[in-house]
Amino acid sequence: MALTxxxxxxxxxxxxxxxxxxxxxxxxxxxxIIMRHxxxxxxxDAIIVMATGCVExxxxxxxxxxxxxxxxxLAFENAGAAASGVEAALKVLRRxxxxxxxxxxxxxxxxxxxxxxxxxxQSLSGMxxxxxxxxxxxxxxxxxxxxxxxxxxxxxxGAWTTTTPVGKRWRxxxxxxxxxxxxxxxxxxxxxxxxxxxxxTDMVEKFRRAFxxxxxxxxxxxxxxxxxxxxxxxxxxxVARLAVQTxxxxxxxxxxxxxRVTVKVPRRKHVRHxxxxxxxxxxxxxxxxxxxxxxxDQYVEEINRWVGEQAIGPVAE
Amino acid sequence: MEQLRYSRxxxxxxxxxxxxxxxxxxxxxxxxxRMHAWRTFRPVIDPEKCVRCxxxxxxxxDGAIVELDKPYTTxxxxxxxxxxxxxxDYCKGCGICANECPVKAIRMVPxxx
Ligand SMILES: Cc1ncc(C[n+]2csc(CCOP(=O)(O)OP(=O)(O)O)c2C)c(N)n1
Ligand code: SF4
Ligand code: SF4
Ligand code: SF4
Ligand SMILES: [Mg+2]
Numbered sequence: 001m002a003l004t005x006x007x008x009x010x011x012x013x014x015x016x017x018x019x020x021x022x023x024x025x026x027x028x029x030x031x032x033i034i035m036r037h038x039x040x041x042x043x044x045d046a047i048i049v050m051a052t053g054c055v056e057x058x059x060x061x062x063x064x065x066x067x068x069x070x071x072x073x074l075a076f077e078n079a080g081a082a083a084s085g086v087e088a089a090l091k092v093l094r095r096x097x098x099x100x101x102x103x104x105x106x107x108x109x110x111x112x113x114x115x116x117x118x119x120x121x122q123s124l125s126g127m128x129x130x131x132x133x134x135x136x137x138x139x140x141x142x143x144x145x146x147x148x149x150x151x152x153x154x155x156x157x158g159a160w161t162t163t164t165p166v167g168k169r170w171r172x173x174x175x176x177x178x179x180x181x182x183x184x185x186x187x188x189x190x191x192x193x194x195x196x197x198x199x200x201t202d203m204v205e206k207f208r209r210a211f212x213x214x215x216x217x218x219x220x221x222x223x224x225x226x227x228x229x230x231x232x233x234x235x236x237x238x239v240a241r242l243a244v245q246t247x248x249x250x251x252x253x254x255x256x257x258x259x260r261v262t263v264k265v266p267r268r269k270h271v272r273h274x275x276x277x278x279x280x281x282x283x284x285x286x287x288x289x290x291x292x293x294x295x296x297d298q299y300v301e302e303i304n305r306w307v308g309e310q311a312i313g314p315v316a317e
Numbered sequence: 318m319e320q321l322r323y324s325r326x327x328x329x330x331x332x333x334x335x336x337x338x339x340x341x342x343x344x345x346x347x348x349x350x351r352m353h354a355w356r357t358f359r360p361v362i363d364p365e366k367c368v369r370c371x372x373x374x375x376x377x378x379d380g381a382i383v384e385l386d387k388p389y390t391t392x393x394x395x396x397x398x399x400x401x402x403x404x405x406d407y408c409k410g411c412g413i414c415a416n417e418c419p420v421k422a423i424r425m426v427p428x429x430x
Binding site for chain 1: 323326329335339341343344345346347348349350351352355370371372375376377378379380381384404406407409410411412413415416417425
């Protein structure tokens with residue numbers, strides 16, 4: 001059974017593990033924390049459809065699997081398409097009485113940033129536009145990590161990757177991060193949210209709502225990657241938390257088009273606290289950091305205007 | 318320690334033993350893997366200091382902190398209903414639990430003999 005009770009404290013998170021240990025995700029992998037909690041929420045009534053990427057390759061080394069649910073292996077680009085097909089098949093099976101019509105079984109698609117922002121975007125868009133009853137979870141580690149840290153359109157400005165190197169001419173990624181939330185919202189779907197593993201109750205409650213709602217939903221989760229972000233293995237949660245405290249990552253929930261900031265930050269920290277902890281930003285000069293601070297200020301201003309209140313406050317330290 | 322209800326993979330001697338279409342009918346079978354060799358430091362929880370906030374359990378990427386219904390009374394006389402233990406078969410020694418513990422009840426101890 002999927003989790004139906006609202007999650008208000010960490011004690012509301014089910015104890016039962018539905019994501020087996022012994023997987024090969026790196027020490028301190030943020031995505032592993034996200035998957036554990038996602039599976040606690042969806043329970044046994046979910047069919048998982050997974051684009052290839054880190055989570056896929058590290059949890060399904062033949063002949064073993066970390067998953068307890070029906071789970072479909074896919075190519076890189078087609079999570080949205082395959083999820084649409086499984087959902088349509090479930091409808092037909094229900095209509096024909098092959099499966100119990102009263103039992104809610106939901107399709108959950110999971111993809112990395114590459115598998116959703118980039119190559120998976122078209123099939124994701126089709127799935128959202130056709131209104132399939134699918135929950136789509138993007139774990140965003142801000143690059144193609146599985147294949148060795150190549151940039152994606154989710155890589156933030158200034159970040160080093162192997163394809164946005166740092167040298168005399170290049171200073172890491174020079175394009176800003178793509179706005180996947182804006183893209184999802186353009187499809188007028190009933191539920192869109194951002195989440196972060198450092199805020200587990202918020203994240204788990206959003207998973208629960210995205211699962212419960214009828215129709216397409218998307219949850220975009222920040223997923224720190226220890227080798228890709230060049231962070232010590234114990235800093236995963238600390239870095240994720242700083243993303244929220246600095247306003248780099250705003251915890252949003254948009255239900256039927258109505259936006260809300262779920263974790264308000266009355267006083268923001270300066271973005272350097274977030275950047276300085278990560279090796280992928282090590283090359284940045286104070287000037288470059290100020291440029292990023294300005295980008296964050298502008299983003300925060302946009303969010304505040306959108307939600308109609310000062311949900312994220314000024315920089316205080 | 319909680320014994321997990323995950324499946325075991327039977328011995329596969331050749332391609333004839335591989336299920337059709339390469340499906341994997343052994344849910345949760347990575348639990349057969351032992352991850353201790355990945356570790357250079359091991360987390361050690363001090364049950365006296367621990368305030369049972371659940372955060373190490375929440376944040377562990379490897380599900381290696383187990384929450385047990387095992388009462389524990391501290392030397393100062395406080396009784397808790399749950400105990401947190403590390404499953405060293407699965408812990409990779411990342412140190413997130415120790416870093417996040419609000420009362421510093423977890424120490425990372427080098428894996429040397
Ligand atoms: C069409 C195609 N191109 C390239 C690949 C190789 N490939 C597999 S996963 C991956 C990157 C995945 O990136 P992302 O979706 O961000 O997931 P992550 O590995 O970062 O978790 C690539 C390039 C592929 N499988 N298919
Ligand atoms: S490379 Fe990054 S995202 Fe991939 S398993 Fe390792 S820590 Fe996780
Ligand atoms: S060191 Fe890492 S893997 Fe081991 S118990 Fe702590 S959080 Fe889990
Ligand atoms: S984080 Fe620390 S105090 Fe909280 S349950 Fe774990 S060991 Fe105990
Ligand atoms: Mg990625």
